[in-house]
Amino acid sequence: MNDHKPNMLAPALIGGAVAGVLSGIPFLNCFCCLWIIGGAVLASYLLAKDSPVSLTPGDGAIVGTLAGISAAVVDSLVGIPLHGLNVAVMRRMMERLSEFADEMPSGWENWLDRTGGGASIAMFFMGLFISAAVFAALGALGGIIGASLFGKKKAQGADIAH
Amino acid sequence: MKKDQNTVLMTWLLVFLGGLLWNAALLAAPALRHHAPRVSAMIYAVFSPVCHQIPERSFFFRGFPLAVCGRCLGIYLGFSAGTILYPFLRRFSRPFLPATSIFVLVSLPIGLDTAGNFLGLWASPIWLRITAGLAWGSVLPFYLITGLYEVLRLFGGKLRLKSTGQTK
Numbered sequence: 001m002n003d004h005k006p007n008m009l010a011p012a013l014i015g016g017a018v019a020g021v022l023s024g025i026p027f028l029n030c031f032c033c034l035w036i037i038g039g040a041v042l043a044s045y046l047l048a049k050d051s052p053v054s055l056t057p058g059d060g061a062i063v064g065t066l067a068g069i070s071a072a073v074v075d076s077l078v079g080i081p082l083h084g085l086n087v088a089v090m091r092r093m094m095e096r097l098s099e100f101a102d103e104m105p106s107g108w109e110n111w112l113d114r115t116g117g118g119a120s121i122a123m124f125f126m127g128l129f130i131s132a133a134v135f136a137a138l139g140a141l142g143g144i145i146g147a148s149l150f151g152k153k154k155a156q157g158a159d160i161a162h
Numbered sequence: 163m164k165k166d167q168n169t170v171l172m173t174w175l176l177v178f179l180g181g182l183l184w185n186a187a188l189l190a191a192p193a194l195r196h197h198a199p200r201v202s203a204m205i206y207a208v209f210s211p212v213c214h215q216i217p218e219r220s221f222f223f224r225g226f227p228l229a230v231c232g233r234c235l236g237i238y239l240g241f242s243a244g245t246i247l248y249p250f251l252r253r254f255s256r257p258f259l260p261a262t263s264i265f266v267l268v269s270l271p272i273g274l275d276t277a278g279n280f281l282g283l284w285a286s287p288i289w290l291r292i293t294a295g296l297a298w299g300s301v302l303p304f305y306l307i308t309g310l311y312e313v314l315r316l317f318g319g320k321l322r323l324k325s326t327g328q329t330k
Contacts (some may be wrong), residue, residue, distance in 0.1 A: 023211055031276060032234050033212040057259060057305070058312030061284045075211050130208050137180070138212065141302055144309035 005059065006050040008043075012066035015043025016139075019067065020074025036135050037142035039071050040064035044146025048153075053091065055151030057144045060127045064143015067150070068135035169318065170254040173311040174245070176189040177303055181242040188243065192226030205229050219288060233272070236295020237302070244300035248307060257308040260301055272298040 019039020022028050028035075044060045191205040206215065206229055212229040220227035221235060228235055272294040278284050286294075 004168065031280070032214060032231065033237070034214060056312055057309035058316055061306075061309035061313050064309075072211075127207065131211055134208060134212060139308050140309060144305040145265070146260075147309075148265070148305065149262060 003046070005053065005055070006047065008047060008059075008063045008066060011043045011046035011050075012063050013070050014046060015039040015041075015063075015067035016070025016072075017074050018042055019071035019135075019139075021078055023071065024075040024078030026082065033138050036068060036071055036138040037145065039143025040067040040139040041146035041149070043067035043139075044143045045150045048150040051151075052153070054153045055147040056145055059147070060143040060147025060151060061140045062143070064137045064139040064141065065148065066139070067143060068137070068139020069132050071139065072128060072132040072135040075131060076124065166256055167254045169314055170257060170307075170311055173257075173307050174248060174254070174312055177285075177307055177310065178242075178245045181238070181245050181303070185238055185242055188229045188238065189223055191229035192223040195224070195226045209234075219290070219291065221292075231291070233276070233291040233295045236292035236297075237272075237299035238295075239292075240296035240299025241302050242249050243296070245303040245307075247300070248303055257304075257311050265301060268297045268301050293296045317320075 019036045019042075022031070022039070023035040026122055031038075040063070042057065043063045043066070047063050048057065106132050180279070187205050188209070191202050191209070194202040194205070209215065209229040213234045215227065215229070216231060219226045219231045219233070221232055230238070275286050275290060275294045279286055
């Protein structure tokens with residue numbers, strides 16, 4: 001976290017875009033939160049690659065948080081064209097759930113129709129805000145892991161990371 | 163030195179409470195399904211981008227699946243367990259990152275299990291998924307606390323500089 005390090009925005013945007021696209025595709029989301037953590041690790045790796053000095057865990061946390069937030073934005077944008085597919089997947093899941101669950105709440109079939117009928121802009125931004133908070137937390141974690149894995153530079157006189 | 167310890171304590175407390183809230187939300191989703199279905203649906207929706215939420219791979223509470231699958235539950239429970247263990251293993255001295263070998267060791271089971279299931283090589287039972295998640299999750303707070311501690315120290319230092327009218 002000093003002036004000798006390159007800008008964090010580009011690595012964060014790239015890592016976030018990769019994580020957001022991968023987590024937004026229904027078939028690939030079986031990797032759960034690992035995509036977000038992986039995207040933030042990638043952001044840390046890209047930052048470390050261009051940095052002449054070692055990354056600190058704090059650097060990793062910041063770039064990872066930014067990557068998480070951009071992943072949330074990309075995930076939401078990817079979700080717009082895939083909305084129909086997501087609703088279909090959700091419907092299948094709810095139908096399977098109804099086989100497993102003892103007793104489903106009344107009107108659960110209509111719940112999907114309501115959400116599938118086109119979410120409002122306010123709901124979209126509220127969802128984006130909550131996703132950003134969740135993704136930022138996971139991203140921070142990934143960024144710190146990335147900094148620990150790729151952030152160390154071989155001892156140099158100019159290394160003033162600490 | 164005392165100020166450093168206070169920052170570590172504050173960071174730990176933040177991570178501990180965050181983990182507690184996160185895990186409480188996982189339980190709240192099925193628990194509120196009847197009494198507050200809208201809140202419950204919102205919690206399920208919040209976790210849907212970070213988990214596939216497939217019922218067959220999830221634990222159930224009061225007749226409904228938790229907000230995340232067994233593997234994710236393991237990660238988050240392991241995270242909270244690691245946070246509770248943290249003060250006993252590291253006390254509140256200046257935090258440092260775990261050795262890379264430890265991270266690789268705990269990542270192997272979850273990595274192999276996830277890859278094997280994705281490629282269709284095998285279908286792990288839920289107890290294996292949660293165990294792999296628990297092992298991996300338990301080291302994560304050691305990373306998060308170290309990173310957050312540094313961020314808090316950096317921003318705390320900047321705020322102190324501003325309040326005393328000093329600039330870099």
